[in-house]
Amino acid sequence: MVSIEKMIDKLEELPTPDFVVQKIITVASDPNASVKELANAIMMDASLSSKVLKLANSAYYGIPREITVLNEAIMILGFKTVRNLAMSVFTYGALFQGSQGEDSGINREALWRHFVYVAVASETLGEILGYPVKEELFINGLLHDIGKVALDVISPKVMRALHKITSEKKRNFTEAEDLLEVPSHTSIGAKLVEKWGLPEMIVQSVAGHHNPELYIDSINAEVVAMVHIADVVINTMYPGDSLSYGKPELSHEALNILSLKPRILPRFIDRLKDKLVKVDDFVNM
Numbered sequence: 195m196v197s198i199e200k201m202i203d204k205l206e207e208l209p210t211p212d213f214v215v216q217k218i219i220t221v222a223s224d225p226n227a228s229v230k231e232l233a234n235a236i237m238m239d240a241s242l243s244s245k246v247l248k249l250a251n252s253a254y255y256g257i258p259r260e261i262t263v264l265n266e267a268i269m270i271l272g273f274k275t276v277r278n279l280a281m282s283v284f285t286y287g288a289l290f291q292g293s294q295g296e297d298s299g300i301n302r303e304a305l306w307r308h309f310v311y312v313a314v315a316s317e318t319l320g321e322i323l324g325y326p327v328k329e330e331l332f333i334n335g336l337l338h339d340i341g342k343v344a345l346d347v348i349s350p351k352v353m354r355a356l357h358k359i360t361s362e363k364k365r366n367f368t369e370a371e372d373l374l375e376v377p378s379h380t381s382i383g384a385k386l387v388e389k390w391g392l393p394e395m396i397v398q399s400v401a402g403h404h405n406p407e408l409y410i411d412s413i414n415a416e417v418v419a420m421v422h423i424a425d426v427v428i429n430t431m432y433p434g435d436s437l438s439y440g441k442p443e444l445s446h447e448a449l450n451i452l453s454l455k456p457r458i459l460p461r462f463i464d465r466l467k468d469k470l471v472k473v474d475d476f477v478n479m
């Protein structure tokens with residue numbers, strides 16, 4: 195129906211994290227950068243600064259008193275969390291910008307909720323399994339389905355056709371991609387985050403979130419596996435949000451990679467539910 199080459203060419207039309215977001219990502223990953231440098235990078239964009247402050251004060255972080263300046267947000271929440279907030283604001287904007295012409299008719303609010311919930315679920319799983327940098331899991335989870343945003347922008351017609359199959363026939367998004375023989379959201383998404391200059395870890399979790407066994411030998415195998423499990427759990431709890439309506443398929447390889455004992459699952463789900471009630475400020479950004 196559509197070749198991946200044609201789609202990749204159209205990636206040029208997609209929003210790219212602009213200068214400000216690029217700068218925030220670079221500064222936040224520089225171990226020698228100062229609080230002031232990161233605050234200055236965010237302050238270059240006034241609307242971004244106010245949204246980041248709003249999220250910093252959200253129930254999710256539970257800071258007992260109001261944070262009114264960015265320096266404070268960075269000192270209290272840390273570089274990586276503030277970078278995650280900036281990426282969340284950017285991704286939300288990219289999704290709701292949509293395509294210039296035809297509309298695919300998908301429910302963008304639901305898709306956005308899926309992004310936020312998988313970010314939170316990935317972070318929660320990371321906490322429970324003792325992963326050292328849980329903030330990395332948030333951003334990997336947030337961006338895992340970014341290929342769906344790309345599809346929605348570059349080919350609303352293909353997105354509409356995929357959604358028709360998944361919703362009417364109760365199929366998974368990946369099954370619909372196979373049926374229509376269109377490039378997968380995993381491959382398009384991976385190309386996109388690569389183009390944005392995001393780290394290899396994110397490229398691999400976008401590419402492998404439905405098939406974590408592909409990255410079993412990678413140093414990022416555990417992160418890819420955690421994002422996969424988070425995605426399956428959220429798709430089970432909220433079917434249809436991600437435009438996938440079939441039974442989510444759990445990769446047993448992901449459980450092996452993490453040596454995950456099924457007995458931790460109830461604890462994970464309980465903690466996850468506690469957190470999901472606190473993310474309204476992200477969902478209704």
Ligand SMILES: [Fe+2]
Pocket residue numbers: 338339379403404
């Ligand atoms: Fe996906």
Ligand SMILES: [Fe+2]
Pocket residue numbers: 308312338339425436
């Ligand atoms: Fe997903």
